[in-house]
Amino acid sequence: MKEFSNDIDKILFTEQQLYKRVKELAEEINNYYKGEPIIAVFVLKGSAFFASDLIRWLNMHVSMEFMSVSSYGQETISSGKLTIKKDIDSDVRGKRVLIIEDIIDTGITLSTLKREFEKRGAEDIKVVTMLSKPSRRMVDFQADFTGFEVPDVFVVGYGLDYADKYRNLPYIASLKKHVYEKKD
Numbered sequence: 001m002k003e004f005s006n007d008i009d010k011i012l013f014t015e016q017q018l019y020k021r022v023k024e025l026a027e028e029i030n031n032y033y034k035g036e037p038i039i040a041v042f043v044l045k046g047s048a049f050f051a052s053d054l055i056r057w058l059n060m061h062v063s064m065e066f067m068s069v070s071s072y073g074q075e076t077i078s079s080g081k082l083t084i085k086k087d088i089d090s091d092v093r094g095k096r097v098l099i100i101e102d103i104i105d106t107g108i109t110l111s112t113l114k115r116e117f118e119k120r121g122a123e124d125i126k127v128v129t130m131l132s133k134p135s136r137r138m139v140d141f142q143a144d145f146t147g148f149e150v151p152d153v154f155v156v157g158y159g160l161d162y163a164d165k166y167r168n169l170p171y172i173a174s175l176k177k178h179v180y181e182k183k184d
């Protein structure tokens with residue numbers, strides 16, 4: 001961990017704060033589904049830790065599915081173009097789907113992903129995100145369940161990365177400017 005410490009600006013959410021908030025979110029989600037089974041879609045890679053921690057507190061049957069997607073910049077908002085790099089294995093027609101994300105930034109990924117599940121005929125689609133950056137929205141999108149809102153700073157840890165690094169930090173922190181402003 002030593003080499004990380006120079007790169008971290010400020011810890012925004014400690015391990016204990018994350019643990020507590022994840023349990024609270026699970027309670028909200030349990031109240032919503034009232035024991036009905038769901039398909040939990042882990043949106044890779046960022047949501048891996050959050051999704052694993054969250055679903056262990058859910059009290060209904062949960063099928064785990066994994067998906068990897070990318071959406072492209074502003075010019076594709078109208079077309080809502082989504083590239084699916086890895087798709088889920090099951091048919092969601094008539095099912096309840098809970099999409100689990102680490103962060104909603106512009107909102108483009110989640111709004112297009114939600115539309116994709118609508119097209120596939122899911123009966124109910126909900127989105128839970130650990131973090132949301134409302135100041136960065138380019139499309140009008142809100143998760144159904146949100147862990148914390150964050151300002152427009154570069155956040156890493158608990159699944160969130162910079163250049164595929166820092167995901168394994170147990171807390172969420174902002175990154176020092178020198179890290180993302182230097183070329184490596």
Ligand code: PRP
Nearest residue numbers: 044045046102103104105106107108109
């Ligand atoms: C992040 C995050 C969302 C998306 C949100 O994924 O997990 O999927 O960006 O951004 P948006 O609201 O601006 O569309 P990323 O592409 O960084 O992939 P990763 O989870 O593998 O790190």
